[in-house]
Amino acid sequence: MVRRKQDVAWADPALLILGSLAAGPKHGYAIVQDTEESAGVTLGPGTLYAALSRLEARGYVRALPGEDRRRPYEITASGSALLTERLKAMSSFASHGLARLKTAQP
Amino acid sequence: MVRRKQDVAWADPALLILGSLAAGPKHGYAIVQDTEESAGVTLGPGTLYAALSRLEARGYVRALPGEDRRRPYEITASGSALLTERLKAMSSFASHGLARLKTAQP
């Protein structure tokens, strides 16, 4: 088992989770499915729950009262603020980078 | 010191390096300065040179003959291809996420 950390990642798992929760509260399994289809990234359970509890400890998400055995999470205000900042930075970096790639071909 | 790994990063250092090299060959120190002004991220030497040698080992960058004390690096074709993929993914994730944030406010 040669865990190869996925060879130059483009986004932090925590950011994928926040992005998924931005659309509304979800429980863990739903987050996994959402990031798979919207970002093409599959989060393993180890990654998911570890990142979720870190986000909760830092106040970016909040656990909602679980109805049955699912535990939904909700993004908080500071989580939204953080996500907005990061997404803007990503967006501008991506467009600058793509512009560089187009022009700087020898 | 409590190495807090920077609290939800928005981009892998390796990606910042590739993005900087997309504008043309640079040596390490110049990459640091470039990412500082273009992305607002300061890469420490430990982060920078470790990431650079990983990128070189995987064939995404190539070391050019060093003139004096500096060691310039150049992005390779597969590095450009990788960067393009990742930037496109980042860009679409960022725009989807920002759209979600706008609409889904209770």
Add this chain to the structure above:
DNA sequence: CTGTCGTAGTACGTGAAACGATACTATACT
């Protein structure tokens, strides 16, 4: 001449976290 500042890269230790594997429970179907 010597201090120190900016440039450039090296070496290294520490801790955080990604990831896969594994295990477990509860419901649904057959």
Add this chain to the structure above:
DNA sequence: AGTATAGTATCGTTTCACGTACTACGACAG
């Protein structure tokens, strides 16, 4: 009952981000 699926949790390994400290060299001030 047996199997599949939904859902959550924990463990161990490995990798890597990051800070600190260090070497080295040119330029310029004092």
